[in-house]
Amino acid sequence: MDVFEALYTTRAMRRVTEEPIPDEILKQMVDAAVRAPSGANNQGWKFIVVTESNIKNLLGDLYREAWDFYIKEYYENNPDMGASKVLDETKADQVVRISKSATWLSENFHKVPAQFVVLSRNDPSGSSIYPAIWNLMLAGRAHGIGTCLTTVLGMFNQEKTFDALNIPTDKGWRINAVVTAGYPLGKWGVAKRDPLEDVTFLNTWGNKPGWNLEEPLFNY
Ligand SMILES: Cc1cc2nc3c(=O)[nH]c(=O)nc-3n(C[C@H](O)[C@H](O)[C@H](O)COP(=O)(O)O)c2cc1C
Known part of the structure; x- marks a missing residue:
């Protein structure tokens, strides 16, 4: 795939099928992620690739809890994420589309074929992990896999997620993102910005x- 095609068309592809992703592809997504740069080449990262139904169900419940909390706290329980308050009509439409798609993901999080839980530590700027996350998503795109970078689980339900995944709590790890992945239901396209x-x-x-x-x- 042309590198610009991957750069321009990798977007939040939340709606995906339940078709499993072959191990070779999951492996390459993480392999591409660890090729990314990090400050001082610190590589203070871990990737938990979740494909087992019982663990995906646990994360699905925790994600929904976190998402509902986010909508309640930031949007006064208004699931359209404040679209009615956005003055520009085109922007309001975009927000409505995002909110519908994000609600779909919160309701179907447990069904996506793979959830990549991305953790980091020893990163004072908080930015060393994002090139790796983007590499993972681009590698997925190259294989026709749709991904979505999500952060609400780490922001609002980290403790229970650590518990669910047996992540040690005394080693300085934090969850930066959970990237969902699967074969897209939607179409690829260039993002409007x-x-x-x-x-x-x-x-x-x-x-x-x-x-x-x-x-x-x-x-x-
Ligand atoms: C740092 C970051 C955090 C995000 N967190 C979430 C999230 O928790 N849940 C979600 O559904 N989407 C999340 N997104 C996806 C964004 O909503 C999405 O990338 C944005 O609306 C642009 O969509 P597009 O690339 O399809 O145009 C996040 C994206 C970024 C970059």
């Missing part, structure tokens, strides 16, 4: 580059 012009300056703050790109530089 704010225009470059709105987010890029040349040389100094406020100096617009004048690139005026209407469309992404990669078409799919």
Whole structure:
């Protein structure tokens, strides 16, 4: 696969089938993850690849609990994630789509074929793990596997997740993400984002580059 195709079309693919992912692919996803850089090449990471139904069920329950807490605390129990408060209509539609897809994931978390629990430690900036997570997702994309980076489990239900997975609590580990993975139900496409012009300056703050790109530089 062309590297730009992978870069532009790897997105939150939450809706997936229950078809198991072959071990060779799971293995390559983690193998690509550990090729990523980390600060001082520290490699303070662990990946727990969960494919067994009883453990996926446990994580599914914990994820739903965490997701419900998130919606309650951040969106006053409004499952559309505040779309009604977003002024721009196009953005509001996007938020509604994301909220529906995210609700689907919280209800079906236990059914996704693989859940990658990603942990790190000794990382004061908190950023060393994200190149590895992105490598894992890109490697999945190259094999036609849809992934979604999720964080609510680590944020709101870490203690019970440690318990469920026998993770030692005295070694400094924290859960950065759980990446769900499976064969997509949806279609691949290039993500809609704010225009470059709105987010890029040349040389100094406020100096617009004048690139005026209407469309992404990669078409799919
Ligand atoms: C740091 C981070 C945390 C995220 N946490 C969650 C999550 O807990 N649950 C979820 O369903 N999606 C989660 N997402 C997925 C985002 O909602 C998604 O990437 C974003 O809406 C853009 O979607 P798109 O790439 O399909 O356009 C997370 C993404 C990132 C980068």
